[in-house]
Amino acid sequence: MFQFVVRHFGFLKNVPLLPHVFESLLKLHTFILRSHLLDAFDHIEAEVMRWEGTTIGIHKYGGMQFNVAKKEIGHLHGNGILDVLYSRKVKTLLVEEGRVTDHHTFKKSGWVSFQIVSPEDTAYAIKLLKLSYSMKRFLIILILLVPAALYAQKPTAQYVKALYKKYPTQKSDLCSSCLLWVNPYFKSIGDTVDHKPVLTYYVYTKAHRIEQERIRLPRTGANAAWHSVYGQPNETAVYKEANRIIGKPNSAEMISKGHCQAWILMAWNQDAAILSNTYTFNAGMQYQGQNTGTQLATEELCRVLTGYKTNAVTDSVKIWCGTFGSQATYKKQEVKVVVPEYYYKVIEYNDKVSGTKVTHCYWMPNRPDAKRASLISCQISYAELTARLGFDPRAIFNEY
Numbered sequence: 005m006f007q008f009v010v011r012h013f014g015f016l017k018n019v020p021l022l023p024h025v026f027e028s029l030l031k032l033h034t035f036i037l038r039s040h041l042l043d044a045f046d047h048i049e050a051e052v053m054r055w056e057g058t059t060i061g062i063h064k065y066g067g068m069q070f071n072v073a074k075k076e077i078g079h080l081h082g083n084g085i086l087d088v089l090y091s092r093k094v095k096t097l098l099v100e101e102g103r104v105t106d107h108h109t110f111k112k113s114g115w116v117s118f119q120i121v122s123p124e125d126t127a128y129a130i131k132l133l134k135l136s137y138s139m140k141r142f143l144i145i146l147i148l149l150v151p152a153a154l155y156a157q158k159p160t161a162q163y164v165k166a167l168y169k170k171y172p173t174q175k176s177d178l179c180s181s182c183l184l185w186v187n188p189y190f191k192s193i194g195d196t197v198d199h200k201p202v203l204t205y206y207v208y209t210k211a212h213r214i215e216q217e218r219i220r221l222p223r224t225g226a227n228a229a230w231h232s233v234y235g236q237p238n239e240t241a242v243y244k245e246a247n248r249i250i251g252k253p254n255s256a257e258m259i260s261k262g263h264c265q266a267w268i269l270m271a272w273n274q275d276a277a278i279l280s281n282t283y284t285f286n287a288g289m290q291y292q293g294q295n296t297g298t299q300l301a302t303e304e305l306c307r308v309l310t311g312y313k314t315n316a317v318t319d320s321v322k323i324w325c326g327t328f329g330s331q332a333t334y335k336k337q338e339v340k341v342v343v344p345e346y347y348y349k350v351i352e353y354n355d356k357v358s359g360t361k362v363t364h365c366y367w368m369p370n371r372p373d374a375k376r377a378s379l380i381s382c383q384i385s386y387a388e389l390t391a392r393l394g395f396d397p398r399a400i401f402n403e404y
Contacts, residue, residue: 216269
């Protein structure tokens with residue numbers, strides 16, 4: 005009856021609930037005429053559920069579906085037909101053994117069918133499912149390990165140089181010495197005389213956070229090194245000179261390379277992480293106290309909003325960030341770098357709970373004594389922010 009219905013009425017399988025009604029009739033038929041098979045079905049289900057990562061559900065066309073990591077292993081119909089998916093090569097080998105046949109519908113695929121006619125067939129049915137399970141598990145592990153292995157490879161200096169050459173700068177009208185730099189991850193306008201970021205823009209998502217936590221990109225080697233945009237001077241010597249003059253290493257008063265768009269928010273992708281460590285266009289001279297104070301607080305806020313160690317408030321956060329003013333200047337080998345007076349940041353997102361757009365604006369003094377807890381005192385309105393800056397960040401950068 006099963007083959008007859010499939011052959012002549014298979015086109016009805018997409019009618020809502022009809023396959024499940026038919027499946028119930030098959031199960032009833034088995035219960036009345038071949039009830040001894042029901043124990044075999046229960047044994048198969050119990051055995052599969054013992055395997056790591058397996059779940060059981062209802063197949064979309066009727067039957068009991070076995071899964072591993074949301075990937076189907078196979079499904080068992082109420083009349084004892086077990087359908088299992090393999091590669092075509094494995095299917096050919098199994099069919100040649102003579103115990104399985106082509107799938108009753110998808111004959112040119114990797115699907116095979118096995119008819120359970122007695123409890124003695126239970127062991128072979130489990131063997132078929134175990135083979136599919138093992139293949140799926142191997143594939144899943146391979147998918148997880150390959151990206152990790154790729155990220156584990158250390159980028160060479162040649163790779164980093166070529167990466168930066170792919171994204172040249174262009175003139176910006178924001179200031180006379182400003183250049184626009186656009187890469188696939190964030191946008192930036194940098195002041196190439198004072199060597200500070202004037203405006204950066206990045207969209208951080210829940211997916212970015214999850215991927216960053218999955219790959220755990222090491223902050224070493226090229227992933228931690230600092231670079232200049234192609235054609236711009238290397239500022240490393242200036243930072244060293246500034247800290248030599250200040251003479252307070254490993255303190256809140258030392259000068260650090262202060263990201264606008266944080267490394268941790270970029271570390272979902274190796275190229276993004278490398279490009280985040282860019283002088284002038286994503287970092288300025290920042291006191292270590294502010295770096296680990298209010299600046300870090302804003303970075304943590306973005307992660308929390310997307311669900312870090314809590315329920316997500318939003319799926320994406322728009323971030324505008326830059327520097328303003330000058331409180332000191334350091335120079336080495338004809339390269340001058342100013343210490344900005346302020347860092348500013350705009351964090352905007354759609355709150356999934358309230359259904360409203362939320363905007364936080366921070367005007368953060370670049371001071372050694374800045375603390376995380378003082379972030380709330382740095383809040384200002386967006387109108388006040390634009391008035392202080394003299395331009396509207398959202399009018400310059402928005403969708404990305």
